[in-house]
Amino acid sequence: MSTQTGVDAAGRAPVAARTLRTDRWWLQPAITVAVFVAFIIYSTIRAFANTAYYAAPYISPFYSPCLATNCIPGTGELHLVGSWWQLSPALLVLVFPLGFRFTCYYYRKAYFRSFWLSPPACAVPEPHRSYSGETRFPLIVNNAHRYFFYAGLVLNVILTYDAILGFRDAQGHWGHMGLGTLVLLTNATLLWLYSLSCHSCRHIVGGRLKHFSKHPVRYRAWTFVSRLNPRHMQFAWVSLVWVALTDAYVALVASGTFTDPRFF
Amino acid sequence: MSYDAHLRVWRGDAEGGELVDFTVEVNEGEVVLDIIHRLQATQAPDLAVRWNCKAGKCGSCSAEVNGRPRLMCMTRMNTFAAGEPISITPMRAFPVIRDLVTDVSFNYTKARAVPAFSPPPDLAPGEYRMSQVDVERSQEFRKCIECFLCQDTCHVVRDHEENKPAFAGPRFLMRIAELDMHPLDALDRKRQAQDDFGLGMCNITKCCTEVCPEHIKITDNALIPMKERVVDRKYDPLVWLGSKILRRS
Ligand code: SF4
Ligand code: SF4
Ligand code: FES
Ligand code: FES
Numbered sequence: 001m002s003t004q005t006g007v008d009a010a011g012r013a014p015v016a017a018r019t020l021r022t023d024r025w026w027l028q029p030a031i032t033v034a035v036f037v038a039f040i041i042y043s044t045i046r047a048f049a050n051t052a053y054y055a056a057p058y059i060s061p062f063y064s065p066c067l068a069t070n071c072i073p074g075t076g077e078l079h080l081v082g083s084w085w086q087l088s089p090a091l092l093v094l095v096f097p098l099g100f101r102f103t104c105y106y107y108r109k110a111y112f113r114s115f116w117l118s119p120p121a122c123a124v125p126e127p128h129r130s131y132s133g134e135t136r137f138p139l140i141v142n143n144a145h146r147y148f149f150y151a152g153l154v155l156n157v158i159l160t161y162d163a164i165l166g167f168r169d170a171q172g173h174w175g176h177m178g179l180g181t182l183v184l185l186t187n188a189t190l191l192w193l194y195s196l197s198c199h200s201c202r203h204i205v206g207g208r209l210k211h212f213s214k215h216p217v218r219y220r221a222w223t224f225v226s227r228l229n230p231r232h233m234q235f236a237w238v239s240l241v242w243v244a245l246t247d248a249y250v251a252l253v254a255s256g257t258f259t260d261p262r263f264f
Numbered sequence: 265m266s267y268d269a270h271l272r273v274w275r276g277d278a279e280g281g282e283l284v285d286f287t288v289e290v291n292e293g294e295v296v297l298d299i300i301h302r303l304q305a306t307q308a309p310d311l312a313v314r315w316n317c318k319a320g321k322c323g324s325c326s327a328e329v330n331g332r333p334r335l336m337c338m339t340r341m342n343t344f345a346a347g348e349p350i351s352i353t354p355m356r357a358f359p360v361i362r363d364l365v366t367d368v369s370f371n372y373t374k375a376r377a378v379p380a381f382s383p384p385p386d387l388a389p390g391e392y393r394m395s396q397v398d399v400e401r402s403q404e405f406r407k408c409i410e411c412f413l414c415q416d417t418c419h420v421v422r423d424h425e426e427n428k429p430a431f432a433g434p435r436f437l438m439r440i441a442e443l444d445m446h447p448l449d450a451l452d453r454k455r456q457a458q459d460d461f462g463l464g465m466c467n468i469t470k471c472c473t474e475v476c477p478e479h480i481k482i483t484d485n486a487l488i489p490m491k492e493r494v495v496d497r498k499y500d501p502l503v504w505l506g507s508k509i510l511r512r513s
Contacts, residue, residue: 006423011359013274020331020351105468105488112467119419122471123331126423133465143499203492211447213395
């Protein structure tokens, strides 16, 4: 682990132990890895599965918008991709939420710490010989986060629409509701909270201004986002887990394992 | 209620050194710096330690307690179990001078490199007018006591001595952000932040924020907003196009 350029560099106070931290500094990165790996395994299986993603009126968030000709009837009329696409339609849209989260400032912190160990925890040496941060390809691409944020907004609108469609029954009549409606609504709400608390969002609505006094409306918007922003990490985790739960719920109902309780 | 604490204090100088064990009395309500002072008074009169205010305001007593960068005067002894060994070392990102005292001149060099506040040339002193909402945002950054704990913790230089020339560290990137947000500062600091002060090296892992004794949200309120400003200037084609069409900077 020694690099000779870090805390053991010439002139600095040498200490034999790798770190003198006595708290469980490894716990947080370990939990992060565990949850991420679980999510990645689950979402990979589900994205490739190409089954049990629609239980009228509910569609799994992994498969929305469903843009291929091979989508299950009822999941969307806009088939931008022809019948040559034989794979799971989820793969067509997955790049947007994945890119959004991968370039997210919070997730960057999470994976730099827990996967790349750079650093694993504060004042615990990282194992790498050299370090250039986000100055080069590929990590410099993280600077495109705001474009994924825009794409995320479009997805949020679509998933909100999906949740509203949940107020129908399986035959398409309005004025009904089931447990799945609540699941989808919660999902859309959490995604909005995640997106609106985004650092790029904070910058775009007003953060880039030098003179708030000249832009009272944007200043108010910035103030609003600034109130959500400190909880961005929480929203990031809760919304991630909830997306998977929503998909699991739809899968259970679609496969007939579970019957969606209807309220009215 | 008094007890004897087991201290492991780093002793040595640039030539080398090691953790030395001491047993020192602790009284109720004391902080690590009190114990270091008692150690100096009773057992190790030549122990070198830098301190001044004992109130968390001068930023002198920065060190690492159980491996975590902290102000010794603000670290209460009752946060440790009575028998637990407590290690105290100098800051480990800077060259050591002796015992707990380090040479922090890296920080002064970086401070000097940041171009000073530059008002528009046509504005005479006495003509400065600012709205409270415009200056408010960066006031948080002025709480900084220059303890350099953030600089000490940041892995970009802590783990990579070779990055020191290219990276100003969180404290001074925050200074650049403060000036960039200043309503009367006329310099364009965005390219500078990225090209000359190494903002791109920061991977927003927030250790600076974690250790700041003034609880300044360095990463969220200074570094990330500054990164976004850099994107505006360097990486976002739409903003670039917009600024050309609307002739705004
Ligand atoms: S957030 Fe950036 S500046 Fe702060 S400690 Fe981490 S890498 Fe360094
Ligand atoms: S920003 Fe905080 S940690 Fe850094 S020098 Fe200032 S007070 Fe110390
Ligand atoms: S979504 Fe996390 S910072 Fe933008
Ligand atoms: S002695 Fe002044 S901050 Fe600790």
